[in-house]
Amino acid sequence: MEEYTDKELVEMFRIEASRNTAFNQIVRKYQRRVYWHIRRLVIDHDDADDVTQNTFIKAWKGLDGFKEDSQLFTWLYRIASNESFTFLKQKKAKLNIPFDDVAYGLQISMQDDNFFTGDEIQKKLQKAILTLPEKQRIVFNMKYFDEMKYEQMSKVLDTSVGALKASYHIAVKKIEAFVLNGSQEVSED
Template sequence: MTDNELLSLLLKDKTREKGFSLLVKNYKERIYWQVRHMVLSHEDANDLTQEIFIKIFQNIDSFNKESSLSTWIYRISLNHTLNFLQSKSQRYKSNIKSLEDSMLDNLKSDKYFDSSDIELKLQKAILSLPEKQRIVFNLRYYDDMPFKEMEEVLNTTQSTLKSTYHFAVKKVQDMLLDDEKDKFSFPN
């Protein structure tokens, strides 16, 4: 089912629930993984994904069709996740340990994470990136999002996104050893 067909179901009272059920089916995994790669913890990602879908359902009438439905959904998802991370980092301001260090520590003991040394090292490198570079890196590396789509979601030009991604990959590679670097395939 296309997004336009989905949208026509969502905008009618009679078919809204059916449309929403199909929307959840179509987007649940993409949204979950987008969130999970940002927050790392399964519990947080689970809570946030549910909140994001409720937000989408409650605000579907305000979708103005200026962007595609998928772009609008990704934007809501990203904003909700960033708000969560910002409010969490506020709580860590007075702590000796930063939010990133705490996320990494939790990851080590997370049963839903393949905690091999090399994967932990990659996550450490990604967490060291500035927020914008981290978002672009995750969307490209894990979600395979084309720069064209990223341009709409992040409201940034493709050339800026490409250079941001390039710098992010360079930084991540610099934090890995030569033999470790070769184990990861970073898309262009």
């Protein structure tokens, strides 16, 4: 299959005859990155599957209005992040529980997940990540697992580079404290 650039794919999408082909290629190109980004936030595979599908459906609806001054993948990440946060908020509202308990619920999901194959220390890392506040968690995941640049993250999360650096630094310290001592009490100064 011929590989097209993002720009070419967006242009193909705007032509009715090649719309489906172009979108199919966009999904194939970015599905893994989008899925894993979502999966690390919502933990459960079925939830991640739903949110991934919704993300691409929203992308389909909005791709006509996509401005090419931003990268396609940054734009998809942004939709995926928003969809994940919306999903977690709905989950929180549905169960009528505070966010800390949602994090606890996610930890339980992780433990019960048949698709979790990590060793004990990886499990501990995942638990540590789940104790982080939403924003720090997403920043940590994007930097640590996706190895994204702060400038790209800044576009996805609409936050300054400085704030992202600080957020990542605190997240790393908290995770270190959690993994070593089983606590996450780190000064945020």
